[in-house]
Amino acid sequence: xxxxxxxxxxxxxxxxxxxxxxxxxxxxxxxxxxxxxxxxxxxxxxxxxxxxxxxxxxxxxxxxxxxxxxxxxxxxxxxxxxxxxxxxxxxxxxxxxxxxxxxxxxxxxxxxxxxxxxxxxxxxxxxxxxxxxxxxxxxxxxxxxxxxxxxxxxxxxxxxxxxxxxxxxxxxxxxxxxx
Amino acid sequence: xxxxxxxxxxxxxxxxxxxxxxxxxxxxxxxxxxxxxxxxxxxxxxxxxxxxxxxxxxxxxxxxxxxxxxxxxxxxxxxxxxxxxxxxxxxxxxxxxxxxxxxxxxxxxxxxxxxxxxxxxxxxxxxxxxxxxxxxxxxxxxxxxxxxxxxxxxxxxxxxxxxxxxxxxxxxxxxxxxxxxxxxxxxxxxxxxxxxxxxxxxxxxxxxxxxxxxxxxxxxxxxxxxxxxxxxxxxxxxxxxxxxxxxxxxxxxxxxxxxxxxxxxxxxxxxxxxxxxxxxxxxxxxxxxxxxxxxxxxxxxxxxxxxxxxxxxxxxxxxxxxxxxxxxxxxxxxxxxxxxxxxxxxxxxxxxxxxxxxxxxxxxxxxxxxxxxxxxxxxxxx
Numbered sequence: 001x002x003x004x005x006x007x008x009x010x011x012x013x014x015x016x017x018x019x020x021x022x023x024x025x026x027x028x029x030x031x032x033x034x035x036x037x038x039x040x041x042x043x044x045x046x047x048x049x050x051x052x053x054x055x056x057x058x059x060x061x062x063x064x065x066x067x068x069x070x071x072x073x074x075x076x077x078x079x080x081x082x083x084x085x086x087x088x089x090x091x092x093x094x095x096x097x098x099x100x101x102x103x104x105x106x107x108x109x110x111x112x113x114x115x116x117x118x119x120x121x122x123x124x125x126x127x128x129x130x131x132x133x134x135x136x137x138x139x140x141x142x143x144x145x146x147x148x149x150x151x152x153x154x155x156x157x158x159x160x161x162x163x164x165x166x167x168x169x170x171x172x173x174x175x176x177x178x179x
Numbered sequence: 180x181x182x183x184x185x186x187x188x189x190x191x192x193x194x195x196x197x198x199x200x201x202x203x204x205x206x207x208x209x210x211x212x213x214x215x216x217x218x219x220x221x222x223x224x225x226x227x228x229x230x231x232x233x234x235x236x237x238x239x240x241x242x243x244x245x246x247x248x249x250x251x252x253x254x255x256x257x258x259x260x261x262x263x264x265x266x267x268x269x270x271x272x273x274x275x276x277x278x279x280x281x282x283x284x285x286x287x288x289x290x291x292x293x294x295x296x297x298x299x300x301x302x303x304x305x306x307x308x309x310x311x312x313x314x315x316x317x318x319x320x321x322x323x324x325x326x327x328x329x330x331x332x333x334x335x336x337x338x339x340x341x342x343x344x345x346x347x348x349x350x351x352x353x354x355x356x357x358x359x360x361x362x363x364x365x366x367x368x369x370x371x372x373x374x375x376x377x378x379x380x381x382x383x384x385x386x387x388x389x390x391x392x393x394x395x396x397x398x399x400x401x402x403x404x405x406x407x408x409x410x411x412x413x414x415x416x417x418x419x420x421x422x423x424x425x426x427x428x429x430x431x432x433x434x435x436x437x438x439x440x441x442x443x444x445x446x447x448x449x450x451x452x453x454x455x456x457x458x459x460x461x462x463x464x465x466x467x468x469x470x471x472x473x474x475x476x477x478x479x480x481x482x483x484x485x486x487x488x489x490x491x492x493x494x495x496x497x498x499x500x501x502x503x504x505x506x507x508x509x510x511x512x513x514x515x516x517x518x519x520x521x522x523x524x525x526x527x528x529x530x531x532x533x534x535x536x537x538x539x540x541x542x543x544x545x546x547x548x549x550x551x552x553x554x555x556x557x558x559x560x561x
Contacts, residue, residue: 011256039502065351072285078287091284092278095296097218101352103499106215111278113218137262164501168351 003081004060005145006174009066012137013038022134026119034092035105035116036131052179053132057105057162058083058116059172066096066105079144081173082120087112101168118142120162147161147174190535196526198435200275208278212515217495219423220294221275221516223526224313224488227343229269229531230303231365231487232480234336235373236262239402242316244329250398257380258373259314260541264534265376266307276524288455294496295346300421302342306335340366347494354428356494367413369485371406373546375479377455378403390491400461404473407458431497431509436489440511444489453482484524 020036027035039050060083061067066075067083074089075096090112097105097113103111119129127133132140143152161175202210213220236415240258243251249259257329274280309332344362350358378399385392421433436445457475464471496511534541 041502046261046517056501068291068293069296069349071291071293071294072283072301073283074282089282089289090279091282091286093276093296094278095294095346096217097215098495099350099352101499101500103216105218107208107218107278108206123503170351 001079001146002144003079003146004173005081005120005121005143005150005152006060006132007141007143007159007161008050008055009137009139009141009172010054010176011053011179013139014137015040016136018134018139019055019131020134022130023116026122026130027117028108033106033108033114035106035114042166050179056102056104056164057131057174058100059102059170059174060116062171062173063169065099065101065170069095069099071095080119080123081119082118082119083115084117084120085112085114087114090095094105101165101170102172183536185534189529189536190526192529193523193533196524196529197203197341198269199522199526202519203523204360205276210517210519212517212520214513216498216512217489217492217514219495220221220514221488221491221520222523224274224484224491225520225527226269226273226276227365227491228484228487229265229272229341229527230343231369231483232305233265233370234263234340235369235371236265236376237306237332237336237373239377241333241372243277243327244313244325245333250394251377253392253395254380254384256314256317257384257535257538258377259310259317260538261305261376261531261535263310263314263328266303266310267534268530270303272523272527294546295342295349298342299339299346302339304336306339307469308484309335311333315545319541337366344415347490352499353494354426355432355497356490364413367406367409368483370481371410371453374399374402374406375476375483377470378476379480381473382469383467383477385473392469396467396472399476400467400472401458403472403479404477407454410454427500428497432493433512435496435511439486439496440514441493443491444485447484449489451482452511453479453486457482473551488506506525513524 005012005085015038017038018039020034023029024034025034029035036055039054039056040053042052042143060081062081064075064176067077067110070076071093072089072091074086074087074091074125076084077082087110092111092113094107094113097107098117104115106115108114116131122129122133128140128142138178140154141155143150145152156175160178162178163172163175165172204272209219211222215386219468226266236258240251240262242248275528286297286300309328313325313328313332342363344365347353347356347365348358348361381392381395381399385396408550418437420430424430457479460471460478461476463466492514496510496514498507498512500507
């Protein structure tokens with residue numbers, strides 16, 4: 001069984017938002033819901049400043065707080081590492097929204113806190129999730145963390161990487177290449 | 180059923196609450212002040228408030244029924260009844276807050292034992308069951324079983340409160356809530372709200388001046404002042420620890436309360452109403468009357484509501500800064516409260532008041548008075 005992960009190359013991101021649009025289009029999201037967002041990180045002091053654009057979404061954590069706190073197991077961790085939501089089980093307590101340190105949850109019209117699903121229907125066809133597939137600069141490299149020969153693992157070995165809010169102990173499945 | 184101006188006012192509050200609930204059911208989250216950044220709003224605060232009062236009242240009543248504090252016994256029955264009514268109000272508000280209550284069946288089909296919200300249902304269920312049983316025994320004056328039942332109910336109340344404490348304390352994403360002291364905070368603030376409500380109940384009882392009432396008022400005065408002292412220690416502790424350590428997230432939330440967008444709520448509606456003014460009112464009275472204690476209790480209850488609200492909002496008002504440097508300037512998340520949400524809070528108060536006004540009817544039902552006798556009293560419609 002594969003265990004999915006994602007490697008992000010922030011220095012390649014131009015901030016075009018194509019990932020966001022592809023995601024919204026694929027998941028038929030409303031105008032006020034977005035599973036992806038681009039966060040801008042500014043460092044340094046003028047005139048020595050740097051700017052970096054980081055795509056942020058559900059981190060599909062191995063120790064996901066949203067999974068631990070969901071009272072009905074509406075949010076659960078699949079064997080392939082994807083944190084999935086069963087909307088039919090959701091009572092709408094919004095505990096997952098309060099518990100997620102990445103602000104990944106977005107409440108939809110049915111009062112279900114939705115988020116990035118890594119498009120399992122596309123993965124089943126051997127394709128990349130909508131955001132990765134559409135990115136012109138290949139900012140997102142999606143792959144199997146358990147397969148030592150996967151492109152993802154080769155790139156992970158090559159680069160110095162970090163995860164978001166590592167100190168929270170959530171063990172995200174998304175890695176960011178250090179600039 | 181007795182109908183007077185208070186019954187009409189309570190009914191109006193309940194109807195207003197129903198209108199708010201209908202608006203939320205029809206328009207969903209759009210009718211609420213909550214957002215993706217502040218998912219928990221005034222309704223969660225309202226739920227905490229009412230269940231806090233309930234458990235607090237029970238713990239005050241336990242002083243009488245477990246530890247034989249005689250001053251509590253005259254108002255004991257009312258404390259227990261109010262504890263039930265308050266819990267009903269809290270549950271009613273939570274029911275509307277839940278986005279999809281119809282999926283509640285999965286609470287039982289696919290339970291998640293690592294979730295404090297899951298534990299709340301059985302724990303509060305057990306608490307309600309024990310509380311109702313204890314009340315029935317007190318009303319029926321079944322002396323031999325009151326004490327053991329009161330002990331069990333008090334334990335269940337404490338466990339339920341600890342669970343609410345964990346509910347917030349477990350959230351690593353929100354440093355203002357996260358921590359081991361959260362359960363203790365909920366126990367102490369709930370006891371404070373219970374004492375405040377007991378003071379109001381003592382006034383409702385104490386309009387006919389008797390020696391027993393005077394003893395109750397005196398005891399509650401001491402209890403109120405002691406608890407205010409405990410609250411001051413909690414406030415000093417939370418403030419100093421937050422300012423001294425400057426832990427990212429916790430520090431900004433504290434600043435939001437002290438000098439930021441929540442400062443009016445904090446200083447005027449929380450600290451002043453919950454502690455300062457009631458303290459002055461109680462201490463300045465040469466001869467403390469039930470009305471002054473009741474007024475102090477009412478002010479404290481109002482302040483404690485904002486204490487709950489401020490706590491819920493302060494935990495979410497600071498942006499999570501997933502990527503940004505924690506040292507960067509903080510722009511607080513926006514929050515609001517809609518009329519529907521206020522209506523539900525007022526509805527909760529209405530439910531409590533209405534049930535209290537009908538307590539004699541409830542007592543008679545509990546005592547199994549024959550229907551003919553009820554009719555003879557002329558104030559009961561069957």
